[in-house]
Amino acid sequence: MTEMTFADAVREGLAEEMRRDPLVWALGEDLSTAHGGTSANQYTGLIDEFGPKRIVNTPISENTIMGAAVGAAVAGTRPVADLRMADFGMCAVDELVNQAAKIRYMFGGQARVPLVVRQAIGVRKGAAAQHSQSTEAWYVHTPGLVVVAPGTPADGRGLLKSAIRADDPVVFMEHKDLWVATGDVPDDEGVVPIGVAKTVRTGNDLTLVSWSKMARLCEEVAETLAGDGVSVEVIDLRSLWPWDTAAVYASVRKTGRLLVAQEAVQTGGFAAEVATDVTEHCFDALKTHVRRIGAPRMPVPYAEPMENEYRVTPERILARARETLAA
Amino acid sequence: MSSNLANEPARVVAMFRKMLLIRAFEEAAGEAFHAGNVRGSVHQYIGEESIAVGICENLRDDDFLTSNHRGHGHSIAKGADPRAMMLELFGRVGGTSDGKGGSMHIADFSVGMLGANGVIADGCTISVGAAQSIRLLKQDRIVVNFIGDGGINRGPFMEALNWAKVYELPVLFVCENNQIAATTTTRLVTAGEGIAKRAESFGIPAITIDGNDLFEVDSTTARVVAEIRNGGGPQLIQAMTYRLRGHFAHDPADYRDPKEVEAALGREPMVRTEAWLLENGVGVDEIAALKAEVDAEIAGYVEEAVNAPWPDGSLAFTDVQDVGAPAYPGEGR
Numbered sequence: 160m161t162e163m164t165f166a167d168a169v170r171e172g173l174a175e176e177m178r179r180d181p182l183v184w185a186l187g188e189d190l191s192t193a194h195g196g197t198s199a200n201q202y203t204g205l206i207d208e209f210g211p212k213r214i215v216n217t218p219i220s221e222n223t224i225m226g227a228a229v230g231a232a233v234a235g236t237r238p239v240a241d242l243r244m245a246d247f248g249m250c251a252v253d254e255l256v257n258q259a260a261k262i263r264y265m266f267g268g269q270a271r272v273p274l275v276v277r278q279a280i281g282v283r284k285g286a287a288a289q290h291s292q293s294t295e296a297w298y299v300h301t302p303g304l305v306v307v308a309p310g311t312p313a314d315g316r317g318l319l320k321s322a323i324r325a326d327d328p329v330v331f332m333e334h335k336d337l338w339v340a341t342g343d344v345p346d347d348e349g350v351v352p353i354g355v356a357k358t359v360r361t362g363n364d365l366t367l368v369s370w371s372k373m374a375r376l377c378e379e380v381a382e383t384l385a386g387d388g389v390s391v392e393v394i395d396l397r398s399l400w401p402w403d404t405a406a407v408y409a410s411v412r413k414t415g416r417l418l419v420a421q422e423a424v425q426t427g428g429f430a431a432e433v434a435t436d437v438t439e440h441c442f443d444a445l446k447t448h449v450r451r452i453g454a455p456r457m458p459v460p461y462a463e464p465m466e467n468e469y470r471v472t473p474e475r476i477l478a479r480a481r482e483t484l485a486a
Numbered sequence: 487m488s489s490n491l492a493n494e495p496a497r498v499v500a501m502f503r504k505m506l507l508i509r510a511f512e513e514a515a516g517e518a519f520h521a522g523n524v525r526g527s528v529h530q531y532i533g534e535e536s537i538a539v540g541i542c543e544n545l546r547d548d549d550f551l552t553s554n555h556r557g558h559g560h561s562i563a564k565g566a567d568p569r570a571m572m573l574e575l576f577g578r579v580g581g582t583s584d585g586k587g588g589s590m591h592i593a594d595f596s597v598g599m600l601g602a603n604g605v606i607a608d609g610c611t612i613s614v615g616a617a618q619s620i621r622l623l624k625q626d627r628i629v630v631n632f633i634g635d636g637g638i639n640r641g642p643f644m645e646a647l648n649w650a651k652v653y654e655l656p657v658l659f660v661c662e663n664n665q666i667a668a669t670t671t672t673r674l675v676t677a678g679e680g681i682a683k684r685a686e687s688f689g690i691p692a693i694t695i696d697g698n699d700l701f702e703v704d705s706t707t708a709r710v711v712a713e714i715r716n717g718g719g720p721q722l723i724q725a726m727t728y729r730l731r732g733h734f735a736h737d738p739a740d741y742r743d744p745k746e747v748e749a750a751l752g753r754e755p756m757v758r759t760e761a762w763l764l765e766n767g768v769g770v771d772e773i774a775a776l777k778a779e780v781d782a783e784i785a786g787y788v789e790e791a792v793n794a795p796w797p798d799g800s801l802a803f804t805d806v807q808d809v810g811a812p813a814y815p816g817e818g819r
Contacts, residue, residue, distance in 0.1 A: 215618070218652065223646055226610070235623060238615070253605060257604075258608055266595070
């Protein structure tokens with residue numbers, strides 16, 4: 160194991176895949192400049208090893224970053240397209256949803272679209288309405304796409320590798336706050352399979368399901384509740400489509416209580432999908448109805464007191480957890 | 487590569503036959519639509535046949551082509567099997583997309599036809615990406631992107647032009663300027679001096695030609711394709727033409743001046759190419775025989791499609807994705 164940041168781990172993962180497979184390349188804005196992508200060093204130095212044909216520094220042209228990735232994928236290579244943030248990903252929803260997700264299907268399986276599209280999610284201090292959104296549910300809703308949202312450096316590296324090796328278009332959503340977070344990364348290949356959750360803490364009284372940065376907050380909440388003598392099981396889904404129903408069902412059958420926490424706006428979010436699905440499949444095991452927690456249905460505000468109202472904090476998750484435990 | 491089609495009457499006959507095939511296919515597709523055998527919508531290529539044939543005759547089988555909603559002509563010209571295309575329109579077993587796509591999603595990857603497209607100008611961005619794969623794989627293919635005059639007002643077109651030039655990619659943009667965007671006269675909603683100037687503003691060589699003149703399309707394309715294949719970077723051909731029918735088969739196109747349509751009928755590519763053949767030693771009987779042969783071929787495809795089996799409904803569940811594919815029978819996930 161080696162301790163490293165999320166950004167470093169994912170960059171290592173990309174470099175390892177590019178060394179392994181000459182068909183893998185990356186495109187996006189600022190990939191070859193000083194800070195290598197979104198000022199978070201996700202691509203720093205890769206231009207020196209792989210050159211400008213495989214680390215392609217693009218114009219600010221989201222439609223074409225995504226559309227070119229689609230064209231490149233059907234023409235025989237495996238592009239990793241970086242759209243910087245999920246907010247800018249919306250500029251390329253057409254190419255992702257109308258083209259990438261449907262080409263295999265509408266052409267009767269003549270082509271595969273093996274691409275990865277990275278678009279970072281999450282509130283980062285004061286980034287406000289257009290640089291803070293978590294849109295994972297949009298893509299889970301779109302047939303043809305795979306969606307992953309890793310929450311640790313090891314999972315970021317390992318899931319990027321799986322995403323690159325998959326023949327499906329994969330939306331890779333990393334949380335901006337996690338880029339600088341550190342964690343142990345395995346020294347071996349460390350591939351993390353798509354669709355497999357990780358039970359990061361075992362417990363018997365409550366199942367707490369989340370993903371990305373929220374899974375880390377849920378671990379904090381579980382620690383706090385442990386001080387009260389409550390035993391909480393925390394599941395980090397890591398993949399949102401497909402998601403690990405088996406792991407969640409098994410946990411809910413054990414604890415009888417489920418709270419799903421997400422950073423995104425609660426209404427129409429992925430937590431609603433988990434809650435409904437578990438209710439449909441594990442109703443007999445539930446001691447109380449499934450609960451969820453997410454952001455209020457409003458744009459992300461700028462000023463700190465308002466941003467704090469928006470955020471799903473450990474305190475809010477804790478209160479909802481206690482409510483679930485008391486019911 | 488130099489080309490003087492006028493000295494190659496046999497080649498003109500072969501290209502004329504392909505144009506006839508496209509025309510007959512489109513007439514049959516329209517009839518099948520009105521008969522209720524083809525669902526959705528059918529965007530006919532009638533009146534523009536010389537462009538697809540003149541362009542694609544100058545391509546290799548392994549060159550790539552991206553198309554738009556009016557893609558039947560491009561597909562046939564690139565070498566897609568019209569029999570499988572007709573089965574696709576009818577939604578039957580053996581269709582190019584196994585019945586999953588229909589008229590607007592014809593593709594035949596075996597001949598480099600990367601797909602028609604239901605979204606205007608999306609083929610532009612796909613094309614520059616395909617060209618980047620070509621470069622990465624050190625191939626000498628080129629990519630041809632067909633776009634209409636309506637498409638030039640979408641952002642992806644302008645992004646793709648910029649992108650193609652920045653990376654000097656082997657892409658030929660072909661704008662078939664039929665002067666009408668769905669049902670709106672394009673010049674009424676287009677600022678500036680038009681498509682060629684837009685391309686030139688990116689440093690992309692652009693030439694405007696009479697798209698209904700098979701000979702001009704052929705000679706221009708031969709030159710431009712050779713230049714692109716030799717590493718000369720992207721180019722654009724604006725082929726002026728006229729859409730003889732409505733936007734789709736159920737559009738009567740009665741918003742147009744009948745005099746304009748009548749004038750266009752005198753300039754349409756089938757009439758002009760046929761006139762050239764007659765003036766250059768091809769007999770009336772030979773042309774009649776050619777037409778009868780093509781009509782019979784298409785009629786045979788229609789007859790086969792009408793009687794072909796339907797795909798099993800369960801096939802709807804295949805080819806969505808490898809990871810996280812839907813289960814059959816479905817229960818929403």
